Amino acid sequence: MSGVVLTGHGGLDQLEYRHDLPVPEPKAGEVLIKVGASAINNTDINTRIGWYSKAVQSGTDTGATQGFSDVDAGNATWSGAALSFPRVQGADCCGEIIAVGAGVDAARIGERVLVRPMHPSCEHAATYAFITFGSERDGGYAQYTTAPAREAFAIQSDLTNAQLASFPCAYSTAEGMLEKAVVDANDRVLITGASGGVGSAAVQLAKRRGAYVIAICGAEKKAQVEALGADEVIARDAPLAQALDSESVSVVVDLVAGGQWPQLLDVLQRGGRYVASGAIAGPIVELDVRTLYLKDLSLFGSTWQPRQVFANLIRYIEAGEIKPQVAARFDLADIQQAQAVFLEKKYVGKLVLTP
Known part of the structure; x- marks a missing residue:
């Protein structure tokens, strides 16, 4: 079959x-899937360049094209274990x-399915013993792939393969963050990186x-993010x-961190919740611990998602409650160009890829 393999941590040439x-x-308990479409996510870039290694302390963009020279390949993945090469990402x-x-x-x-991107390493694994599709096992950057049958969710929808492929990683990440922060109709939510895949999903969800x-994004994307449902849009810089106003939001959904991070806690109200993915x-980042405890803030990291998060996502799609945001489509053969555009x-x- 045709597909893309990652040959090592590094630049686009990998x-x-x-x-x-x-x-x-397909092994016992698995299904073989003919891939209709995949998509590009920050996690695909981060895995390629080894950004998850604690040896890397800069933002993704600084090494996204050429890679990093200081990667410790032994802990440069979601799981903290060395990646096996060659690896089909996606x-x-x-x-x-x-x-x-x-x-x-x-x-x-014959079922049309979406694969849950992050799932237990086995059916009875502990909550945090997980596998990320395209990292700890081969993913969707090929004509065919396998997945545990329990993690291939049937989907009934008139949307195209390309549109449906835009949902799994970004929307499950966003929904997992909102679920962890217990967001409801009483909240004022500030979302950073609101024009990206996860950020735009978080706005809708x-x-x-x-x-x-309240969405933060590049000023030139204001109208598009408003169209997704944002009540206010703030320019990124x-x-x-x-x-x-100080203490004017109850929840921060953060995908960016970096130098602006302390300001996010400043605008959180007392008892506010911050969630990062x-x-x-x-x-x-720099944390003034006094801000944390004097304001009774709760800080959450969000990676693992309960199974119900993805099941809910399927339900939202089938009910037409959320809409796909496909900015462009590329042939899988043009993966290097597609990732360059993504960056x-x-x-x-x-950005969606079709084999």
Whole structure:
């Protein structure tokens, strides 16, 4: 089959499009999926460049094209273990089940499915023993892939494969963050990086919960983010103290971190909640612990998502309660160009890849 393999941590040149990859065989409890579409996420970039290594202390963009020279490959993944190369990346996958392994009902053949990007390493694994699709196992950057049958969720929708492929990673990440922060209609929610895949998903999903949404993004993307449902849009580089009153938001959904981070806690009200699932502007921040405890703030990291988060996402899609945000489509063979465009951050939503 044709597909893209990551040959090592580093620059775009580590991504190789090949035509001689073996079609994977579904093991017991697995399904074989003909991939209809995948998409690009920050996690695909971060995994390629080894950004998850604690040896890296700068933002994603500083090494996104050429990679980093100081990566410790032994802990440069979600799981904290070394990545196995070559690896087929691609956290997103929409496709059709065309074969099943032992123990899987053959009636599932022909189902259109979305793969849950992050799932337990086995059916009875502890909560935090997880696998990320396209990291700890091969993902969607190929014509065919396998997944545990329990993690291939049937989807009934008139949306195209490309549109559906824009949902799994970004929207489940965003919904997981909102779930962890217990966002509801009483909240004023501030979302950083609101024009990206997870950020634009968070805008829609927070509005679905009835929250008042304040979005931070590039000024040129204001109209598009407002169209997603944002009640207010703040330019990315604007000082928050000038744009917002002190203690005026109840929840911060942060995907950026970096130098602006202390301002996020300043605008949180007493008893406010902060939840993070990204740090593209830089993972090392300065915390005044007095702000944390004197304001009774709660800080959450959000990676793992309960199974119900993805099940809910399927329900939202089928009910038409959230809309796909596909900014552009690329052939999988053009993966290097597609990731280069992704890194320019000039779009709102997702870039989709079709094999």
